[in-house]
Amino acid sequence: MTVVSGVRVVAGDRVIDNGFVRIEGEHIAEVGEGGPATDGAVVVPGFVDIHVHGGGGATFTTGDADEARKAAAYHLGHGTTTMLASLVTSPPALMLAATRAFAPLVAEGVLAGIHFEGPYLSQARCGAQNPAFLRDPSLEELESLIGAGEGAVRLVTVAPELPGALEAIRLLVSRGVVAAIGHTDATYEETLAGVEAGATVGTHVFNGMRPPHHRQPGPVFALLGASGVVCEFVADGIHLHDGTLAFAASVTGPARAALITDAMAAAGMPDGTYELGGQSVDVAGGVARLTRDGAIAGSTLTMDKAFRRAVGAGLSLTAASRMASTTPAGAIGLGSDRGTLQAGARADLLVLDEELNVRRVMRAGAWVS
Structure with missing residues (x-):
């Protein structure tokens, strides 16, 4: 005891x-x-990061199990006791190989599951996703990945305006996989159609999306206003202004807001040149951008920094804790066991200083x- x-x-x-x-x-x-x-x-409860690509110089995106262990260990040291391994848009063979490589780590408990951020994303809003590998949703490919994961595939991000996207969302939900909306040029109505099909997460809301406009509200307003959707926010002061974070969280409430890192391998490492999904990334002043066009390429954030940033933006300790732990755990179906300090839950906790x-x-x- x-x-x-x-x-x-x-x-x-x-x-x-x-x-x-x-x-x-x-x-x-x-x-x-x-x-x-x-x-x-x-x-506070241990942090739950449902969107992270790597850290400590190691990456999830290549499908290397040893790299995945290193990245998970790095973020564990910063308080993330539960995490998904987020993969970026890649060729089908790499996605399948990564799924098979990470499934044993999920069974072992190193990872809580796999998140596919792509490849079914908008060309116009691809951000740091590799446009060479983007493609329309394929039910056959999804079935193959889900089968290869044997329960490891937990979250998939889809642009709902693409041909076949709504069918893909329905398939994911029917197989017990959480569907997210992100990297999308969808209209307000197209976004809500994705929600109606079963999507319950908004991938790094505001980023990689058609920007909101008072006459064309687009996906941001649709996701913030959808009562059944958990909205991810990257609280690093780069992806979102602190005022935007505070406003968005006031709209959703902490029960529908999840802090994420979207971290890449450069988290915790010196400035320099790194790789993400087969693309060169330059990190300067801790900010990661694609070499080719300067697009934001993930982050160098850790969940403890995101938590402090949220509190610094004016959120209460209880709200920030729910956003960093309880809400993301619930978003991926682990709410009864993770992200909370209550009798019967797994003993994941952090001791923080003042x-x-x-x-x-x-x-x-x-x-x-």
């Missing part, structure tokens, strides 16, 4: 000032109040070195 006590505990919608968390085995046994506060430490820097990380009841 382990007891973390004398801390402020952020548990759901409340902050317990003199709180404790009692852990038995891999799970939380009790969360409560009692004992004097010690040194201002704050305990400035909300990560001091200690616990995953499945064990402290991470």
